[in-house]
Each structure stands twice: as structure tokens, then as C-alpha cells.
Amino acid sequence: MKKWSGLLLIAAVVAGLIVLNQTVLDLSPERIRNWILSFGLLAPILYVMLYTFRPFILFPASVLSLAGGLAFGPLYGTLLTMTGATAGAILAFMFAKKAGAKRVEAKLGKRGEKLQHQLEHNGFFIVLLLRLVPLFNFDLISYAAGASKIRLLPFALATLIGIIPGTFAYTFLGFSTGSDSAETIVLAVTIFAVIFIIPMLFRKKIKSYLQGRAQENESP
Structure with a gap:
């Protein structure tokens, strides 16, 4: 009974946040930009703080990145x-460590368990690869890494390096939406497409590689 009550409470909170965002707050990149800039010199600090705690408020990273570019x-x-995203990933990582591996594993499901197993044997490389090619949700990687035996420094470094292309693509795209230059818009869309489409072409190969590595690690 307690288990079902907890699940219902979590579902209610998630549904409430989604409805609040879509019907009341209407948090578009433009509105977020205007609100952040209203704080003047404190705007950059506020933006980084928002991104740092984003994994705990169920807000889409893509929208916040576009607002950052604007x-x-x-x-x-x-x-x-990059600063905020890396800090948020570290916070989620540490939360998973504090929460305890068994409790986090139960929440992650089968995909999370497989990811966790791979992280324990090829931590830095796997995190770097998954940050470059988004096979899994960004926050799922952070929580799974925290539940594994990977150390904080390799995780943080791999995250920082791996998010560079995607972060630039999103922020430049956000910047271009406020530009009157057609060339800037075309360039931003092209860069975004190249950075996200090309890695997806290798999605199956990367999945096969990860599965192969997992099987090798499981074998005696």
C-alpha cells in the first residue's frame, strides 16, 4: 500500500509540473530569456543555478539551452x-550516490541496469560516448553513473567534454531565433542538423558495441 501511495504521489507531482508548465507558466525560451535578463548582472549566475537544479524540476534542458543562446x-x-549542465549532472550523480545504489537501480529499470553495468567497466569512455550520441536520457546517464562504481572526476570530465558540440548547437540555434540575418539562421540550423544527425547515423553501431562490451564484461 505504501509503495502504491508513493508511486501515485510521484505521478501527481510530475503531472502537476507538466500541466503547470504548459497551461500556466508557458515557459518559452523567449519568456525565460526576458525573465533571466531582468536580473541584470545576476542573470548569468541565475541561469547557471537554474541549469544546475534542472534535473530535479523536470524541465527540458533543450528549452533552457535555447533560452541561454537568446x-x-x-x-x-x-x-x-556547459557550466550549469555539468554542475547539474554532478548533482544528480552525487544524489544517486547518497540515495544508495540499490534504491536507484530499482528506479532506473532494465535499461538503467545495463547502462550502470557498462559504466562500471568503461566509465569515462562510455559517459563520453553517450554524451556525444544521445542514446539515453541525459539525466538517466547521470543517475546510472552515480549508482555505479565510476568515480566523480572521470564522470564530470567526460560529461564536460561530451556536451560541447550539442551545447553549442542548441545555444547557437537559440541565438539565431532572435536574429534578423537569414545567413545566421541557416548556419545555425545547418550546424544543429550536422551535430545531431550525423551521430545518429552511428546509433545502431554504438548500441551493438555497447552490448558487445556488456557481454564481454559479464563472461567469466
Whole structure:
């Protein structure tokens, strides 16, 4: 009974956050940009803090990244977004460590268990690969890594390096939506397509590789 009550409470909170975002707050990148910039010199700090705690408020990282590009431009926005995203990943990682591996494993499901097993044997490389090619949800990787035996430094470093291309693509795309230059918009869309489409072409090969590595690690 307690188990079902907890699940119902979590479902209610998630549903409430989704409804609040879609019907009341209407948190578009433009509105987020305007709100963040209203804090003046504190705007960059506020943005990084929002991104750091984003994994716990169920807010889409893509929307926040686009807002960062609109607010701070492609270069400064990329640096701030990388800082916040890495800090958020570390926070989720540490939360999983504190929560206990068994409890986190139960929440992650079968996909999370397989991912966790791979992380324990090829931590840095697997995290780097999955940050570059989004086979799994960004936050799922962080929580699964925290439940595994990978150390914080390799995880954080792999995350920081791996998110560079995608972060720049999103922030530059966000910046371009506020630009009057057709060339800028076309360039941003092209960069976004190249960075996200090309890695997806190797999705099956990467999955096969990860499965092969998992089988090798499971064999005596």
C-alpha cells in the first residue's frame, strides 16, 4: 500500500509540473530569456543555478539551452550552459550516490541496469560516448553513473567534454531565433542538423558495441 501511495504521489507531482508548465507558466525560451535578463548582472549566475537544479524540476534542458543562446549569445551562452549542465549532472550523480545504489537501480529499470553495468567497466569512455550520441536520457546517464562504481572526476570530465558540440548547437540555434540575418539562421540550423544527425547515423553501431562490451564484461 505504501509503495502504491508513493508511486501515485510521484505521478501527481510530475503531472502537476507538466500541466503547470504548459497551461500556466508557458515557459518559452523567449519568456525565460526576458525573465533571466531582468536580473541584470545576476542573470548569468541565475541561469547557471537554474541549469544546475534542472534535473530535479523536470524541465527540458533543450528549452533552457535555447533560452541561454537568446540571452547570452552563442559563445558566452555555451560556456554558461556547459557550466550549469555539468554542475547539474554532478548533482544528480552525487544524489544517486547518497540515495544508495540499490534504491536507484530499482528506479532506473532494465535499461538503467545495463547502462550502470557498462559504466562500471568503461566509465569515462562510455559517459563520453553517450554524451556525444544521445542514446539515453541525459539525466538517466547521470543517475546510472552515480549508482555505479565510476568515480566523480572521470564522470564530470567526460560529461564536460561530451556536451560541447550539442551545447553549442542548441545555444547557437537559440541565438539565431532572435536574429534578423537569414545567413545566421541557416548556419545555425545547418550546424544543429550536422551535430545531431550525423551521430545518429552511428546509433545502431554504438548500441551493438555497447552490448558487445556488456557481454564481454559479464563472461567469466
